[in-house]
Amino acid sequence: xxxxxxxxxxxxxxxxxxxxxxxxxxxxxxxxxxxxxxxxxxxxxxxxxxxxxxxxxxxxxxxxxxxxxxxxxxxxxxxxxxxxxxxxxxxxxxxxxxxxxxxxxxxxxxxxxxxxxxxxxxxxxxxxxxxxxxxxxxxxxxxxxxxxxxxxxxxxxxxxxxxxxxxxxxxxxxxxxxxxxxxxxxxxxxxxxxxxxxxxxxxxxxxxxxxxxxxxxxxxxxxxxxxxxxxxxxxxxxxxxxxxxxxxxxxxxxxxxxxxxxxxxxxxxxxxxxxxxxxxxxxxxxxxxxxxxxxxxxxxxxxxxxxxxxxxxxxxxxxxxxxxxxxxxxxxxxxxxxxxxxxxxxxxxxxxxxxxxxxxxxxxxxxxxxxxxxxxxxxxxxxxxxxxxxxxxxxxxxxxxxxxxxxxxxxxxxxxxxxxxxxxxxxxxxxxxxxxxxxx
Amino acid sequence: xxxxxxxxxxxxxxxxxxxxxxxxxxxxxxxxxxxxxxxxxxxxxxxxxxxxxxxxxxxxxxxxxxxxxxxxxxxxxxxxxxxxxxxxxxxxxxxxxxxxxxxxxxxxxxxxxxxxxxxxxxxxxxxxxxxxxxxxxxxxxxxxxxxxxxxxxxxxxxxxxxxxxxxxxxxxxxxxxxxxxxxxxxxxxxxxxxxxxxxxxxxxxxxxxxxxxxxxxxxxxxxxxxxxxxxxxxxxxxxxxxxxxxxxxxxxxxxxxxxxxxxxxxxxxxxxxxxxxxxxxxxxxxxxxxx
Numbered sequence: 011x012x013x014x015x016x017x018x019x020x021x022x023x024x025x026x027x028x029x030x031x032x033x034x035x036x037x038x039x040x041x042x043x044x045x046x047x048x049x050x051x052x053x054x055x056x057x058x059x060x061x062x063x064x065x066x067x068x069x070x071x072x073x074x075x076x077x078x079x080x081x082x083x084x085x086x087x088x089x090x091x092x093x094x095x096x097x098x099x100x101x102x103x104x105x106x107x108x109x110x111x112x113x114x115x116x117x118x119x120x121x122x123x124x125x126x127x128x129x130x131x132x133x134x135x136x137x138x139x140x141x142x143x144x145x146x147x148x149x150x151x152x153x154x155x156x157x158x159x160x161x162x163x164x165x166x167x168x169x170x171x172x173x174x175x176x177x178x179x180x181x182x183x184x185x186x187x188x189x190x191x192x193x194x195x196x197x198x199x200x201x202x203x204x205x206x207x208x209x210x211x212x213x214x215x216x217x218x219x220x221x222x223x224x225x226x227x228x229x230x231x232x233x234x235x236x237x238x239x240x241x242x243x244x245x246x247x248x249x250x251x252x253x254x255x256x257x258x259x260x261x262x263x264x265x266x267x268x269x270x271x272x273x274x275x276x277x278x279x280x281x282x283x284x285x286x287x288x289x290x291x292x293x294x295x296x297x298x299x300x301x302x303x304x305x306x307x308x309x310x311x312x313x314x315x316x317x318x319x320x321x322x323x324x325x326x327x328x329x330x331x332x333x334x335x336x337x338x339x340x341x342x343x344x345x346x347x348x349x350x351x352x353x354x355x356x357x358x359x360x361x362x363x364x365x366x367x368x369x370x371x372x373x374x375x376x377x378x379x380x381x382x383x384x385x386x387x388x389x390x391x392x393x394x395x396x397x398x399x400x401x402x403x404x405x406x407x408x409x410x411x412x413x414x415x416x417x418x419x420x421x422x423x424x425x426x427x428x429x430x431x432x433x434x435x436x437x438x439x440x441x442x443x444x445x446x447x448x449x450x
Numbered sequence: 451x452x453x454x455x456x457x458x459x460x461x462x463x464x465x466x467x468x469x470x471x472x473x474x475x476x477x478x479x480x481x482x483x484x485x486x487x488x489x490x491x492x493x494x495x496x497x498x499x500x501x502x503x504x505x506x507x508x509x510x511x512x513x514x515x516x517x518x519x520x521x522x523x524x525x526x527x528x529x530x531x532x533x534x535x536x537x538x539x540x541x542x543x544x545x546x547x548x549x550x551x552x553x554x555x556x557x558x559x560x561x562x563x564x565x566x567x568x569x570x571x572x573x574x575x576x577x578x579x580x581x582x583x584x585x586x587x588x589x590x591x592x593x594x595x596x597x598x599x600x601x602x603x604x605x606x607x608x609x610x611x612x613x614x615x616x617x618x619x620x621x622x623x624x625x626x627x628x629x630x631x632x633x634x635x636x637x638x639x640x641x642x643x644x645x646x647x648x649x650x651x652x653x654x655x656x657x658x659x660x661x662x663x664x665x666x667x668x669x670x671x672x673x674x675x676x677x678x679x680x681x682x683x684x685x686x687x688x689x690x691x692x693x694x695x696x697x698x699x700x701x702x703x704x705x706x707x708x709x710x711x712x713x714x715x716x717x718x719x720x721x722x723x724x725x726x727x728x729x730x731x732x733x734x735x736x737x738x739x740x741x
Contacts, residue, residue, distance in 0.1 A: 077555050078516050083546035115548045 017373035017393060019341055019410055022140030024109050025051045026148020026181065027155075028070070031105045032056075033182035035215040038101035041072035042088045042119065043109020047140075048072045055145070058392075059183035059410055060417030071095040075112060084117045089125065096131050102216040103163070105155070106135040113139035127163065132216075134159040146234045146342055149181045153238045156219055157245070164216070170224025173204045173273070176242070178228055179235020179318065182210055184342075186412040190421030191256060195231070198257075198424050201283040202266050202275050223248075226273060231256060232318030233348045254355045255321025259291060259330045259428035287425040294429050295330075298436065305439055310336035312380045314390030315409030317342050317352045319422075323389070323408070325359040326428055327435075335365045337383035339390070341409070343371050387439060404442035406435050456486070456571040459699060460590040460629055463602030464580040464612035468637045470498045471669060471678075472602050472695070473577040477502060478680035479689075479696035481532025485572040488565070489534055492556070492590060494541025494549040498577040502530030505676030510540020511556040523563050531681045535569055549579070550586020557589055573699075580612045582619045591620060591629035598632035598705045600660065603651075605636075605644035607720050610651055617655055617710035630705035633660035635695060640665045643730060647723055654719060656709040660702075661695045664688070 024043065028051050031039040041048050048070045056063040073091040075084045088106070095104060104126065108119055119135045126133035136155035138148050177195055182188045189211045196206035207225055209218050228239040228250040239250040251272065257265045263284045270280040302308070311333050313324050317340045327333040340352060349369055356367055366383055370376050377397045380388060388398040391409045398405030407415050408422060408431075421427040461476075463469035470491070477489045491498025496510045511526045518525070530536045539556035541549040560566075566574065576590040590596045599620055603613040613634065624630045636648045639662050652658050668689075672682035679689045711719060728734075 077551070078512075079547075081512055081547050081549075081552040081555055082516060082542045083548075085546070115551075 013372075015372045016375075018371045019373075019391060019393070020144040020146070020343055020371050021051070021055050022145065023138045023143045023148035023151060024107055024140055025055050026145035026150075026184070027105075027107045027136050027138040027152035028148070029055065029145070029182045029184065030149050030152040030210070031107070032070075033188075033210040033214070034103075034219065035213065036100075036102040037105055037216065038095060038099050038103070039070055039105045039107055040088075040092055040095050041070055041107055041109065042084065042091070042112050042117065042122075043072065043075065044111055045072060045074040047109040055183055058413045060186035060412045060415060060420075062416070062418060071099065073112075080111055080115055083115060084112050085122060088112075088117065088119070088122050092122065092126050092131070092133065096126075102132065103160075104131060104133045105152070106133065107138045107152070108136075110139045110141055113137060113141075123159075132163045134163065144343060145184055146181065146344075149184075149234055150237050153178070154241060157222065157238060157241050160216070160219055161223070164220050166220075168217075168220045168224060170221050171205045172226075173275075174207050174221060174225040175199055175204050175227045175229050175269075176207045176222055176225045176238075176248075177209065177235075178230050178238045179232035180210070181232075181234060184410050185316065185319070186410055186415075186417050187408070187421055187423075187427075190417070190419045191423040191427065193419065194421040194424035194427050195229070195257075197426075198262055198266060199229075199269070201287070202270055202280045204269065204273070204275070227251060227269070229253070229269075232316065232342075233344050233352065234318075234342070236348075253318075254352065255318045255325065256323065256423040256427075258322045258326035258423060258431065259425065260288060261322065261325060262424050263288060291425050291428055294432070298432060301436065301440070305436075306386075307436065307439060308332050308334065309386030310334040310383070311387040311389060312337040312339070312383055312385040312394075314339040314376055314380065314388075314394050315341060317344055317348075319409055321352065321355055321359070323422060323431065324356070326431070328359055328363075330428070331432070333387075335360055335363055336385045337366045337380055338368075339376050339379060340367070340369045341371050341376070341391075343369065387435070389435065402442075404435075404439040406438040408434070454594075455566040455569075456488075456573050457598075457699075458574045458576070458590075458596040459632070460576040460578055460596035460599040461602060461635075462578050462580065462582065462599060462612075462616045463635075463637075464606075464609045467580070467602050467604055467609050467612075468663075468669075469580075469602040470577055471501065471673065472635055472637060472663065472692075473575050474499060474501050475678045475680055475689075475692035476696045476699065477534045477573075477575050478531050478678040479693045480573050480700065481534045482680055482684075482693075483696065483700070485700070486570060487532070487534045488569060488571045488574045489530075489536055489577060490556075490560070490574065491536075491538040491577050492553045492587070493539070493577065493579040494544070494552065495579075496538040496540045498538060499528075499530060499534075499536035501673055501676055501678050502534050502536050503528050503676075504530075508536060508538055510538045511559055512540040512542075512552050515555065515559060521559060521563070523565055523568070527565075531678060535565075535571070537565075548586065550584040550589075553578075553586045553589050557595065582615050588619050588623060588628075592623050594627045594629075596629040598703075599629045600632045600635055600699075602635045602637050603648060604638040605641060605647045610648075610720075611716065613651070614655070614710050614716055617657075617708035620708055621710055624707045631657050631708045632699070632702075632705050633658050635660060636662045638665045639663060643723075643727055650723070651719070654709075654711060657706055660698050661691065663691050663695070 123133045123135040136151045192208045199206040223246045230252040242248045541552040601613045603609045666688045
């Protein structure tokens with residue numbers, strides 16, 4: 011039975027695709043839809059993800075169709091918009107993304123992209139009506155468009171560095187820490203002699219995407235990275251390592267050892283790197299020990315976020331930091347088959363503890379479940395602050411939407427991310443008024 | 451919204467079944483009887499009112515809306531036979547855009563132009579594309595626009611199928627203020643079994659046939675001259691058939707919420723009629739049947 015959904019944190023497919031294209035240097039998205047779609051992307055997604063949205067307003071090209079384009083078809087409006095965009099915005103690639111109305115009408119988008127290519131404009135398209143799915147589906151559709159259409163546009167032979175690894179499954183802005191997380195994952199790969207293909211973020215351009223087919227491996231960080239990996243395996247027989255969640259803390263060591271074994275890397279180098287990183291993390295944990303016990307860090311927590319975050323951060327807090335998993339809420343609405351995998355994965359990190367695990371994107375339900383668990387600490391999106399205040403417990407915002415923190419290079423992935431997480435979480439616990447009252 | 455002027459009637463039917471011809475002749479007959487009539491073609495083909503206007507061109511509402519930011523009633527209407535105000539909603543070329551939304555946009559514009567307040571019609575006839583394929587084509591029977599819908603149907607199964615689809619739409623919208631069903635106009639009646647078949651369908655779906663229009667050469671001939679039968683052959687029997695339909699629509703306000711057949715019921719009903727027609731054609735005589 012249907013029920014009403016309060017404050018969903020999953021925007022639509024069009025926005026997911028835009029988030030991906032906007033995270034690649036010199037890729038110019040062209041929205042073929044009504045004007046609200048682009049504005050909503052800015053207001054509902056970009057602006058709510060760690061405060062690093064574009065200055066002023068969203069500089070996105072959009073066909074801004076009106077009723078006459080719905081009635082008579084919007085193909086010619088798109089043609090005009092594409093032509094004007096190419097004229098005024100210099101880019102390496104123009105990516106047409108579509109909204110609900112133009113897809114309902116059935117505008118022939120592939121033909122428009124083909125027309126552009128016939129004029130030697132580098133144009134790809136992704137059919138991304140909001141009704142086709144949520145932001146995660148949009149990521150899928152945009153990545154698929156790049157993997158399938160880029161080879162038709164870029165004919166030049168790329169020199170692919172040996173040991174290149176593509177990283178999939180981190181959705182820009184939907185993970186507010188995506189930049190930092192990717193950087194840290196890159197650092198881990200470099201630590202064992204691999205070359206990371208981050209694909210998104212600073213200095214990541216079409217040049218990075220051209221190298222995708224030549225990678226030796228796909229590293230899948232979330233359930234949403236499985237489709238790109240599968241496409242690349244089918245097309246180019248590139249194998250994959252699938253993690254389901256962010257590797258946080260010592261989970262990174264497991265990943266590095268898997269990489270070393272699968273890609274036959276130098277195990278001595280790998281162990282040396284792991285030892286150095288783990289020793290630093292242990293050193294940091296040791297310094298934290300006194301506060302940990304004095305302030306009673308070991309407490310039951312509620313964690314609300316996307317599956318990759320809940321698995322990665324949850325695993326680290328439980329296994330490495332001795333925290334007690336009270337409530338885990340997975341908000342990225344994965345399909346049924348993936349839910350089973352996620353639940354199975356969580357079961358391995360929660361043995362013997364009576365944890366409530368739910369899949370929900372409904373704020374009302376999430377709040378009820380968190381409240382019922384009576385946690386001593388809440389980690390979630392900015393939306394969970396309200397229930398944290400209500401319960402008077404420490405709170406750390408770390409998942410989307412994140413509108414009360416600035417995130418520039420911060421990461422919670424890897425060894426460094428683990429230390430950052432402890433800094434942020436520990437500060438939240440210490441600064442919570444309850445603790446201060448008790449201490450004084 | 452202003453008080454509705456006149457009786458608003460929507461006429462539906464499968465493409466090519468003769469609904470524009472029927473509607474135009476009813477409009478002409480009503481006009482001939484002294485009424486003020488507006489006929490609005492709600493079909494992207496935009497040929498609903500052709501035979502009321504002697505075949506002359508008429509810019510469609512949507513084409514005009516596309517070209518001009520400000521549209522006046524004179525731009526999108528023409529006065530045809532008997533003073534009938536002819537309007538064509540128009541629509542996109544086949545395979546492009548959304549004709550359903552076009553109907554919506556055209557009707558919205560007519561309301562903005564206060565066409566009904568200014569013209570003060572006694573009758574407004576909407577001639578709508580057949581199958582009610584999407585919400586846009588249900589606009590005339592939704593939102594209290596038309597009071598009654600009639601369906602033009604022959605005895606062909608696909609035509610009955612389209613009629614049944616309209617019944618589904620009426621059934622859906624009528625309880626919340628949409629149009630109710632006035633009845634079936636049986637058209638192109640040629641075969642002997644045709645009236646009985648349509649009567650039977652009407653009975654099964656809780657409605658009735660308001661008139662039988664025989665297939666006639668006069669209609670084809672009049673159309674070739676770009677005229678209605680009422681104009682081209684006013685004394686013909688066929689003209690009288692259309693006058694009777696117009697009289698019925700004028701004098702009767704009866705309407706029902708039809709009970710459409712579901713898919714298996716419709717198929718079963720069709721098969722039974724298939725058997726009956728076969729038996730009639732091949733001369734099968736059943737036991738105890740009177741000849």
